[in-house]
Amino acid sequence: xxxxxxxxxxxxxxxxxxxxxxxxxxGAIKRFVQMQGGEFETIYCVVDLHAITVxxxxxxxxxxxxxxxxxxxxxxxxxxTSILFNQSQVPEHAELAWIFNCVARVGWMNRMxxxxxxxxxxAEAVSLGLYAYPALMAADILIYHATHVPVGxxxxxxxxxxxxxxxxxxxDFKVDFFPLxxxxxxxxxxxxMNLRDxxxxxxxxxxxxxxxxxxxxxxxxxxxxxxxAKTDPAPLPDTFEALEGRPEARNLVxxxxxxxxxxxxxxxxxxxxxxxxxxxxxxxxxAVDKLAPISTEMARLxxxxxxxxxxxxxxxxxxxxxxxxxxxxxxxxVGLLGK
Ligand code: AMP
Ligand code: TRP
Numbered sequence: 001x002x003x004x005x006x007x008x009x010x011x012x013x014x015x016x017x018x019x020x021x022x023x024x025x026x027g028a029i030k031r032f033v034q035m036q037g038g039e040f041e042t043i044y045c046v047v048d049l050h051a052i053t054v055x056x057x058x059x060x061x062x063x064x065x066x067x068x069x070x071x072x073x074x075x076x077x078x079x080x081t082s083i084l085f086n087q088s089q090v091p092e093h094a095e096l097a098w099i100f101n102c103v104a105r106v107g108w109m110n111r112m113x114x115x116x117x118x119x120x121x122x123a124e125a126v127s128l129g130l131y132a133y134p135a136l137m138a139a140d141i142l143i144y145h146a147t148h149v150p151v152g153x154x155x156x157x158x159x160x161x162x163x164x165x166x167x168x169x170x171x172d173f174k175v176d177f178f179p180l181x182x183x184x185x186x187x188x189x190x191x192x193m194n195l196r197d198x199x200x201x202x203x204x205x206x207x208x209x210x211x212x213x214x215x216x217x218x219x220x221x222x223x224x225x226x227x228x229a230k231t232d233p234a235p236l237p238d239t240f241e242a243l244e245g246r247p248e249a250r251n252l253v254x255x256x257x258x259x260x261x262x263x264x265x266x267x268x269x270x271x272x273x274x275x276x277x278x279x280x281x282x283x284x285x286x287a288v289d290k291l292a293p294i295s296t297e298m299a300r301l302x303x304x305x306x307x308x309x310x311x312x313x314x315x316x317x318x319x320x321x322x323x324x325x326x327x328x329x330x331x332x333x334v335g336l337l338g339k
Contacts, residue, residue, distance in 0.1 A: 004176055004177075006145050006147050006179045007041060007145070007147070008039050008040045008041070008147055008148070009040060009041045009042075009043065009144055009145065009146045009147055009148070010032075010035050010040045010041070010042045010043065010146060010147075010148045010149070010150060010184075011043045011044075011045070011140060011141050011144050011146035011148075011149060011181075012028065012032055012043075012044060012045070012149055012150050012151060013044070013045040013046070013047035013050070013087065013137075013140055014028060014029070014045075014046060014047065014068050014072075015046075015047050015048075015050050015051045015068075016046050016047075016048055016051050016061060016064035016065040016067070016068045016086075017051040017054070017056060017061075017064065017204060018064070018204030018205065019064075019067065019204065019214045019215065019216055020067070020068060020071045020214065020215040020216075021202055021203070021204060021212040021213060021214050021215065022192055022202060022212065022213040022214075022215070022255065022287075022291075023152065023189075023191075023192035023201065023202040023203070023212070024071075024152075024215070025071075025075065025215055025291070025294075026187075026189035026192055026255065026258040026259070027151075027152030027153070027189055027190055027191070027192055028150065028151065028152055029071065029072060029075045029077075030075065030258070031150045031184070031186075031187065032044055032072070032075075032077060032082075032150060033075055033076040033077060035148075035150060035184075036076075036077065036078065036081055036082050037078075037081050040148065041083075042081070042082040042083070043082065043083045043144055043146065043319060043322075044072055044077055044082055044083070044084050045084075045085060045086065045087050045140060045319075046065050046068045046069055046072075046085070046086040046087065046312070047086075047087045047137075047140065048061065048065050048086050048087050048088050049087045049088050049093065049094060049136060050087070050133060050136060050137070051064070052129065053127055053129040053130040053133050054118075054126075054127070054130065063305075065086050065312075066302065066305055066308045066309070066312075067216075067298070067302060069084065069086070069308050069311065069312055070297075070298045070301040070302050070308060071215050071294070071298055072084055073297075073301060073311070074294045074295075074297035074298040074301060075294055079311045079314070079315060083315050083318045083319050083322075084311065084312065084315040085312050085313075085314075085315030085316040085318075085319050086312050086316070087140065089312065089313065089316035089319075090143075090316050090319045090320050090323055092143050092320065092323035092324060092326070092327040093136065093139050093140055093143055093323070094136070094139070095327055096139035096142065096143045096326075096327055096330060097132070097135050097136040097138075097139035099139075099169075099330060099334060100135040100136075100138050100139050100142075100165050100169075101132055101135050103135075103165050103168050103169050103172070104134070104135050104138075104161070104164075104165050104168075108161060108164060109131060109132070109134065109135075111157075112134055112157060112158070112161070113157060114133075114154065114157070114158070115130065115131060115133070115134075118130060119131075134158045134161050134162075135165070137158050137161075137162065138158075138161060138162040138165045138166070141159075141162050141181050142162065142165070142166055142178045142179075142181070142326075143322075143323045143326055143327065144319075144322050144323060144326070145178065145179050145326060146179070146181050147179050147181055147182065148181065148182050148184050149162075149181050149182065149183050149184060150183075150184040150185075151183060151184070151185060152185070152190055152191060152192075153185055153190040153191040154191065154201065155183070156183050156185060159181060159182075159183035160183070162181055163180045163181060165178075166178035166179065166180055166181070167180060173333050173334070175333055177329065177330070177333060187258060188254040188257040188258045188263065188264050189254055189255065189257075189258035192251065192254070192255060192258075193247060193248075193251040194206065194211040194212065195210065195211050195212065195213070195225060195226075195228075195229040195230065195248075195251075196208060196210060196211040196229070196230050197211070197230065197248075198230065198246075198247030198248035198249075198250065198251045199247050210225055210228060212225075213225055213226075213287065213291070215291065215294060215295055215298065216295050216298060216299070217291070217295065218292070218295065219288045219292045222284060222287050222288050222291060222292070223281075223284040223285075223287075223288060226252075226280050226283050226284040226287060227280055227281070227284060229248065229252060229280065230248050231248050231249055231252065231276050231280075232246055232248065232249060234246070234249075235273055235274055235275045235276075236249065236253070236268065236271045236272060236273065236274050236275075236279060237268065237272065238268070238272045238273070239268060240253075240264050240265045240268050243264075243268075250264075252279070252280070252283060253267050253268065255283065255287075256279075256282075256283050256286060259283075259286050259287060259290050260286060
């Protein structure tokens with residue numbers, strides 16, 4: 001059988017649980033924008049069905065969904081060039097996820113490190129959805145036959161599972177129907193760390209707001225958080241390699257590089273020997289310069305929720321035009337009767 005050729009297509013998603021932070025921006029959204037308008041068809045999704053794998057207040061979920069959409073648009077996602085929508089408006093995701101629940105093996109799910117981290121000692125009490133989460137993520141990607149998936153480092157294992165599911169489906173049904181999607185993980189900010197502890201990743205949950213930069217923070221808070229970020233006493237070294245074993249220093253250099261679109265080596269070349277009294281204000285200025293216009297635009301967009309809802313509904317229609325025929329063919333391959 002000849003190999004099908006798949007349209008170069010990008011899919012990625014962000015959960016509307018808690019606010020967007022600098023890790024989401026540098027690890028994900030900024031790179032979504034870079035992939036737009038070139039060789040790829042780009043599909044970006046606010047994954048509300050993933051958010052409810054842990055409890056969400058309904059009113060906050062609705063607004064959080066709009067806020068992530070506003071964050072996408074304010075960062076440069078054009079809802080005409082890309083397809084932008086929220087997951088629950090395209091029921092094909094959940095329908096394909098059921099098929100994938102029957103393809104993925106329990107042993108595969110048991111190896112997922114994100115589940116182990118999130119469930120912790122409490123694994124008996126978390127939702128069944130949290131456990132099945134990676135099969136829904138595989139469905140998000142494969143319902144569009146997406147070939148490329150830009151994500152932060154923490155999602156690599158889930159994209160690999162998506163490839164395993166695609167391969168097992170193709171093998172079991174003797175078809176070449178789903179592509180083996182490639183994770184796209186690159187640049188200096190694939191893992192942005194917590195500003196108070198450079199060994200933990202920056203995340204939406206966490207005790208102190210000082211440990212993360214939120215995309216809605218104003219200029220003063222951004223500057224204050226970088227000024228107060230934890231560091232060691234030594235100045236910046238002469239080589240990037242010498243940052244080994246200095247996680248907080250390395251993180252701030254990586255953040256600078258990602259914001260300035262240069263390499264960490266170039267940051268070091270510019271600031272070798274500088275103390276934190278020089279580097280932190282420079283980083284704060286750069287961050288304010290890049291992020292303040294985005295937070296201002298997010299606030300402007302959030303003032304017209306009906307417009308955001310219209311954009312998401314229109315995006316969902318366009319997404320369904322791609323997803324519905326792929327689901328229909330999947331059902332047919334599996335032997336589920338229908339027209
Ligand atoms: P989430 O907020 O978990 O829905 O994540 C959305 C996207 O942001 C995914 O592609 C994550 O890999 C990415 N991401 C989340 N936190 C970070 C971080 N601290 N550094 C880099 N990327 C991140
Ligand atoms: N699981 C991802 C996260 O926690 C979010 C996500 C859901 C996603 N579906 C996706 C990312 C599909 C890429 C592609 O960050």
